[in-house]
Amino acid sequence: MRKGFTLIEVLVVVTIIAVLISIGIVSYSSVNRRSRDAKRKGDVEQLRSALEMYRADNGYYPDVSGASWADASGLSVALVPAYLPAIPSDPKNAQTYRYVASNISGGNYYGYCLSALIESEVNPSDSCTPDTLNSHNYGVKSP
Numbered sequence: 147m148r149k150g151f152t153l154i155e156v157l158v159v160v161t162i163i164a165v166l167i168s169i170g171i172v173s174y175s176s177v178n179r180r181s182r183d184a185k186r187k188g189d190v191e192q193l194r195s196a197l198e199m200y201r202a203d204n205g206y207y208p209d210v211s212g213a214s215w216a217d218a219s220g221l222s223v224a225l226v227p228a229y230l231p232a233i234p235s236d237p238k239n240a241q242t243y244r245y246v247a248s249n250i251s252g253g254n255y256y257g258y259c260l261s262a263l264i265e266s267e268v269n270p271s272d273s274c275t276p277d278t279l280n281s282h283n284y285g286v287k288s289p
Contacts, residue, residue, distance in 0.1 A: 179266040189234035196229035206254035218243035244277040261285040
């Protein structure tokens with residue numbers, strides 16, 4: 147009598163291993179998306195905090211965009227190095243955070259909206275209308 151595995155037993159083991167690997171890969175990519183989204187939300191809150199400190203010192207928010215959306219890196223003139231060491235960047239190079247000043251009165255801006263692209267949430271909660279032209283789906287505004 148020969149000892150060994152039958153072809154069916156080997157195929158069953160290979161199938162089980164393949165299923166476990168595919169579950170692991172899907173879980174890993176989902177965790178990566180959620181991790182990038184957490185960084186994005188943290189970055190937006192960091193920018194929001196710096197903008198609030200700027201307003202506390204100056205009485206208004208900086209204008210880098212006129213009345214249209216601008217890359218948040220344009221805030222570096224107003225915020226770096228006094229309020230932030232550097233403007234945060236999106237974990238994926240394809241996207242940027244966007245900023246628009248609003249509520250103009252007497253040439254100064256008293257409101258703003260920051261926006262980002264959130265990958266893992268279908269309808270993320272937001273408090274302002276994000277920059278939809280750049281596929282952003284998450285936005286926060288001045289309090």
